[in-house]
Amino acid sequence: MYNIVAVSFGEIFLKGKNRGSFEHKLIEQIKFALKEYKDVVVYKEFGKVFIETPHLEDMDNIIEKTRKVFGIVAISPSIKTTTDPETIIEKTIELFKYLTEKQDIKTFKVNTKRSDKNFPISSMDFSAEVGGKILAQFQSVKVDVHNPDVEIYIDIKKNCYISSEKIKTAGGLPIGSGGRALLLLSGGIDSPVAGYMIAKRGVEINALYFHTYPFTSERANEKVKKLKEILEEYCGKFKLFSINILEVHKSIKEFCREDETTILARRFMMRIAEKIAHENNMDMLITGESLGQVASQTMKSMAVIENAIDMPILKPLVGMDKTEIMEISREIGTFETSILPYDDCCSVFAPKHPLINPRLDSIQRSESKLNVEELVEKAYSTLEIL
Numbered sequence: 001m002y003n004i005v006a007v008s009f010g011e012i013f014l015k016g017k018n019r020g021s022f023e024h025k026l027i028e029q030i031k032f033a034l035k036e037y038k039d040v041v042v043y044k045e046f047g048k049v050f051i052e053t054p055h056l057e058d059m060d061n062i063i064e065k066t067r068k069v070f071g072i073v074a075i076s077p078s079i080k081t082t083t084d085p086e087t088i089i090e091k092t093i094e095l096f097k098y099l100t101e102k103q104d105i106k107t108f109k110v111n112t113k114r115s116d117k118n119f120p121i122s123s124m125d126f127s128a129e130v131g132g133k134i135l136a137q138f139q140s141v142k143v144d145v146h147n148p149d150v151e152i153y154i155d156i157k158k159n160c161y162i163s164s165e166k167i168k169t170a171g172g173l174p175i176g177s178g179g180r181a182l183l184l185l186s187g188g189i190d191s192p193v194a195g196y197m198i199a200k201r202g203v204e205i206n207a208l209y210f211h212t213y214p215f216t217s218e219r220a221n222e223k224v225k226k227l228k229e230i231l232e233e234y235c236g237k238f239k240l241f242s243i244n245i246l247e248v249h250k251s252i253k254e255f256c257r258e259d260e261t262t263i264l265a266r267r268f269m270m271r272i273a274e275k276i277a278h279e280n281n282m283d284m285l286i287t288g289e290s291l292g293q294v295a296s297q298t299m300k301s302m303a304v305i306e307n308a309i310d311m312p313i314l315k316p317l318v319g320m321d322k323t324e325i326m327e328i329s330r331e332i333g334t335f336e337t338s339i340l341p342y343d344d345c346c347s348v349f350a351p352k353h354p355l356i357n358p359r360l361d362s363i364q365r366s367e368s369k370l371n372v373e374e375l376v377e378k379a380y381s382t383l384e385i386l
């Protein structure tokens with residue numbers, strides 16, 4: 001029945017001088033989300049975006065992918081026709097017949113919007129005319145303008161688009177409208193969800209992954225890459241930086257107390273992340289920390305970790321339970337990949353009895369036995385873009 005997908009953006013977010021650039025980004029992102037579908041054409045017409053494909057069997061999947069792009073407020077499978085009034089009426093009746101076969105319709109309403117004022121009939125008059133034709137053909141239905149079972153939208157632009165359904169989208173703000181941040185992406189359940197939540201508010205994210213190759217496997221790398229690809233369906237294309245922090249761990253093991261390992265390593269991770277963020281024009285870090293989840297996520301631990309840097313760290317999961325985080329993770333499709341068993345650098349070097357209430361002064365004393373700057377530089381020199 002449908003031969004095109006209509007996409008509406010949230011006008012309120014697109015006001016002002018950035019409108020053009022956000023629209024452009026959104027269109028690029030839709031194209032990126034649909035990259036596996038050949039022959040897809042994405043075009044703009046009077047403020048709305050349309051996705052057209054000769055392969056109508058792909059339509060449902062195209063809608064599924066497009067729904068995930070942040071900043072879209074509505075998606076409607078539509079029928080594209082010319083603006084000839086007779087043709088519009090004919091197609092609308094075809095659509096109405098199709099709908100009555102799918103569901104029990106007692107009441108309906110026709111809603112015409114005329115963006116192209118060259119169309120000879122006013123919106124109100126045309127809605128009334130089409131409504132009359134439907135009443136004449138389908139005797140058991142009535143018009144209800146307040147609470148209809150079905151609302152038919154006739155959107156007259158350069159072409160005419162007829163639809164009856166608005167599909168729920170992921171919401172959020174267009175990526176790029178909220179600045180840039182660096183996600184510390186570990187391969188676990190939490191950090192992909194954290195990245196998703198911040199990206200949803202319009203933030204352009206890039207990700208950083210720490211490994212301790214050869215103590216962590218190549219497969220652990222692949223897992224993080226896979227998570228990045230899933231996140232890209234929502235966030236658009238981004239970079240995945242990787243850093244080898246083996247030397248940092250070795251030094252900590254050699255010179256510091258075992259129970260301080262996690263806190264010390266985290267402080268190094270933050271310093272390196274801050275440096276990468278600065279150099280790539282990103283203003284904040286994002287982590288998947290959730291208060292009380294593990295030893296390094298107590299109030300005291302988080303305070304000591306954050307103390308290592310000046311850059312703010314966003315922790316969108318801080319007040320959430322693990323079950324709530326897992327629910328989102330399933331919804332966005334990262335869960336199955338996150339639970340693959342490959343070792344993370346932190347689990348390889350995790351102490352048996354990590355500190356739960358570290359003290360900043362004693363951590364700083366331990367750190368003074370290390371050459372912090374040199375270790376940061378050494379780790380930084382292993383930077384790769386995966």
Ligand code: ATP
Binds near residue numbers: 184286
């Ligand atoms: P996750 O489920 O995201 O792995 P977690 O519950 O395992 O989190 P931690 O290991 O304490 O918790 O990590 C807390 C946060 O620190 C992670 O959410 C992530 O943002 C960051 N982080 C931890 N390990 C790494 C890593 N190897 N590379 C990049 N970031 C990491």
Ligand code: MG
Binds near residue numbers: 186187188189344
């Ligand atoms: Mg983890």
